[in-house]
Amino acid sequence: MEKIACITGASSGIGWATAQALAKEGYNLILCGRRMERLEALQSELPTDSYLLAFDVSDSTAVKLAFAQLPAAWQQINVLINNAGNAHGMSPIQSGDEADWDAMMNSNVNGLLYVSQAIIPGMIARTSGHIINLSSIAGKQIYPNGNVYCASKAAVEALTQGMRLDLNPYRIKVSSIAPGAVNTEFSAVRFKGDLDRANAVYQGFSPLVAEDVAEVIRYMVMAPAHVNLADVLLLPTAQASAAMIKRD
Ligand code: 8X3
Numbered sequence: 001m002e003k004i005a006c007i008t009g010a011s012s013g014i015g016w017a018t019a020q021a022l023a024k025e026g027y028n029l030i031l032c033g034r035r036m037e038r039l040e041a042l043q044s045e046l047p048t049d050s051y052l053l054a055f056d057v058s059d060s061t062a063v064k065l066a067f068a069q070l071p072a073a074w075q076q077i078n079v080l081i082n083n084a085g086n087a088h089g090m091s092p093i094q095s096g097d098e099a100d101w102d103a104m105m106n107s108n109v110n111g112l113l114y115v116s117q118a119i120i121p122g123m124i125a126r127t128s129g130h131i132i133n134l135s136s137i138a139g140k141q142i143y144p145n146g147n148v149y150c151a152s153k154a155a156v157e158a159l160t161q162g163m164r165l166d167l168n169p170y171r172i173k174v175s176s177i178a179p180g181a182v183n184t185e186f187s188a189v190r191f192k193g194d195l196d197r198a199n200a201v202y203q204g205f206s207p208l209v210a211e212d213v214a215e216v217i218r219y220m221v222m223a224p225a226h227v228n229l230a231d232v233l234l235l236p237t238a239q240a241s242a243a244m245i246k247r248d
Pocket of ligand 1: 135180181186242
């Protein structure tokens with residue numbers, strides 16, 4: 001039987017690369033993102049079938065509506081990749097921007113919860129499924145000025161463990177992957193389009209690229225049924241910790 005994976009934040013970066021990696025394994029894909037034209041561009045590249053859902057994960061009504069309207073053929077979701085999320089701003093806690101805080105908590109934490117809540121009941125009914133949450137090294141190690149972003153990813157780590165406990169009776173795998181420095185749109189978004197500042201983050205060493213993360217996610221998804229790569233920390237070789245990177 002054909003398998004279905006649902007990927008949030010599929011319109012760029014790690015989500016986009018993960019869609020390509022899972023499609024190569026034969027997965028049909030539900031691709032979620034805010035930008036329909038980007039989802040259509042991705043769809044046209046994929047060798048398997050896909051269904052597009054354009055919504056903002058932080059809008060709980062939109063999430064509910066999107067999944068309630070899924071055609072029957074797309075309702076049996078085997079794998080959920082909770083990838084949507086971002087960093088907004090990077091400043092000391094005393095000068096943080098409330099809108100940035102809300103944006104991070106709403107997408108990285110609440111959005112993950114809303115999408116999971118829409119998909120988990122089906123997995124429970126079938127007593128099978130796999131949820132992979134995109135955490136970050138920022139969820140394991142707090143760094144200066146990372147405050148709220150780090151808190152949001154620490155919440156992802158806690159929610160992953162909580163989900164694994166609560167969904168254990170239903171044979172649902174729950175995993176997280178925590179990448180270090182990955183050269184995507186991440187820093188451009190964090191620094192609000194300041195590309196000099198964004199590019200400097202990845203200068204002087206070889207950072208991960210989205211395909212590196214996607215390849216590990218592919219491996220996590222394809223592991224045998226009895227194997228769960230529950231907690232994966234993925235770093236560029238040059239990175240020793242959240243705050244220590246060996247640059248040339
Ligand atoms: C992205 C990695 O180190 O910029 O989640 O927080 S870091």
